[in-house]
Amino acid sequence: MRLSDYFLPTLREDPAEAQIVSHRLMLRAGLVRQASAGIYSWLPLGLRVLRKVEQIVREEQDAAGAQELLMPTIQSADLWQESGRYDGYGKEMLRIIDRHDREMLYGPTNEELITDIFRQTIRSYKDLSKILYHIQWKFRDEVRPRFGVMRGREFLMKDAYSFDLDYESARRSYNRMFVSYLRTFARMGLQAIPMQADTGPIGGDLSHEFIILADTGESEVYCHKDYLTYDALSEVATDDSDLASTVEKWTSLYAATDEKHDAAQAGELGESLISARGIEVGHIFYFGTKYSKAMGATVTGPDGDDLFPEMGSYGIGVSRLVGAIIEAYHDDDGIIWPDSVAPFSVGVINLRTGDADCDAACEDIVQKLEAAGQDVLYDDRDERAGAKFAKMDLIGLPWQVIVGPRGLKNGVIELKRRATGDREELSVESALSKLCA
């Protein structure tokens, strides 16, 4: 992609409304634009990141045995009246009346709808267990949206729902999601810590929040410092005992959010206790038969009896993750994308657009990188070097290939790693082989 053609409206100054660093950088780097309070348009660069995050979530859900479907954003109030939540959910639910005076709503979550789909289709215990998920926009009419996409009213969420015949099996589904969440966040470069959490209005008695430590986090959290050194990517549990032992390992040390914090218990950790602020990027619940009973979802059991399936739900804030990743990876110059979610893998900077040698060298490099499957953003604009460096640092692509007349005279170009700032002068060939390794 040529930067001269690309729709990338960056800002040189900080927008007045943005308080936290991720919000400022998302606006400045041209990722999003605010449409109204807590509602954002995703511009091309931001959408690329959102899609990358979404895809990692999808791959890990699939790997955990969950199956993707897609439910609508607009739901009928009827289902919510059945579950009893239509009145209980409160003003956070955006209610809509259609032309026939039917009560509709913009879904804040999907337990009712998925339970309805389940009861219409699954009849036998033999069809269990099932984990179904979708990645869909949600709307919660927050009283006070803030922090950009971190606490928007409209947000993209992955929500999965499990259906099992008994507690033991439900617990296995829970564990599967638990381990898959560890892997999902780790692939994005985030150290997410599972913490005991309140189950809130959604109900149930087993729940973990996945929290990333960050100064701008909304909640106060406490945990054992050893969590920071755990490696989630090595967790590839597939069978029951592996799952259970992984979950055991990740839940045995103290970790709790404010609501569940036990000062006495935490005090025993002494200097191993970390007290920090955290961003919630995922939340998993086991809630048993709450919805299956309320909505009459049953399967026929081995003895011919009607049985209520045991359920759980599992959420990941996909759009929030984009902000959370920036909170974790930035410096004074801009964003520093982890390779796995970067909107482009390489930025090629032509320091002297119009110079025949520079142009030819850049065209050649871009063509070869793209042929090797790299996503390349080529800054071919007629701008000064400083402006190009500043913009490339701001948008935070992992690698920069810097091509200028000075280096070309000596047969070299420069390869810069955004995260460390390290630069090395290389021949075009060795730079290419390094990038495509």
Place this chain on the structure above:
RNA sequence: CGGAGUGUAGCUCAGCCUGGUAGAGCACCGUCUUCGGGAGGCGGGGGCCGGAGGUUCAAAUCCUCUCACUCCGACCA
């Protein structure tokens, strides 16, 4: 939902107190000189000052209402 603010050019802001018909920097367009970390000169375009009503000879400025947005707190899968 309580409390506090802010709405003036694409962005950051000045002007408002003390009414006299709108400014700066950056961005944008043209041009010249520049050219390895957001250069400089010259010229140019762009705003019914959030909206409605009122006071006045005259309102960005004073008054009333309203809308939007932001911040602190409460709330919050």
